[in-house]
Amino acid sequence: MDHHDGFREFVLARQQSLMRTAYLLMGDAHLAEDLLQSVLSKVVGQWSKLSRSGNPEAYTRKALVNQYISWRRRHRPELPSAHPPERSTSYDEATLDRIVLRQALAKLGRKQRAVIVLRFWEDLTEAQTADVLGCSIGTVKSQTHRALARLREIAPELMDLHVEEVAR
Incomplete structure (x- = not known):
């Protein structure tokens, strides 16, 4: 064996x-x-x-x-483009939304980005996220709050999206 x-x-x-x-x-x-x-x-x-x-x-x-x-x-940080690519007939709205979301995520700090990915893409609970990150549930809550506020500031056009639509 x-x-x-x-x-x-x-x-x-x-x-x-x-x-x-x-x-x-x-x-x-x-x-x-x-x-x-x-x-x-x-x-x-x-x-x-x-x-x-x-x-x-x-x-x-x-x-x-x-x-x-x-x-x-x-390693040096990512340098995302300040603007999404020009709209092309080959891109649909969902594709453009994913591009904008990835650019917005790249502008978050590493812990905020990790919290957003674990909570909203991996669908982990606050307790599971805290366990993965090795921090308290309160830290997960505050990091999530700050990260979502930052995302609203960076990419307000994403406010009406649902995570399921973008993740596809």
Whole structure:
């Protein structure tokens, strides 16, 4: 019996969700792939312990957010465009909304961005988000409040959108 039994199945089952989280955190598909690969290489080393006694998905998500926060400290920040691309007949409203939302998310601080991604895209509760971030529920609430206020300021045109519409 291999001590990595189940890891491949876990990755196959959760890869899209974890990649989506990584992408929303990083704002770039290639950097998100690097982030996820880095985290999964650490998770596989802990797999036998995680598969017996823990929640591998929660551990992986927490590791993903922690690695993201750590990387953001060491690497230069993203430089999003101040304006969305010109409207083209190949873009529909939902596509433009996603572009504007990604640009707005890129302007948030790393912890605020992490809170927004975990709460509204990953649909975690305040308690689950606090656990992933290693902070209090009160901190999650205040960071969420500040992040939403900042998003309203940065991109008021997104006020009428529903997260489900943009996430598609």
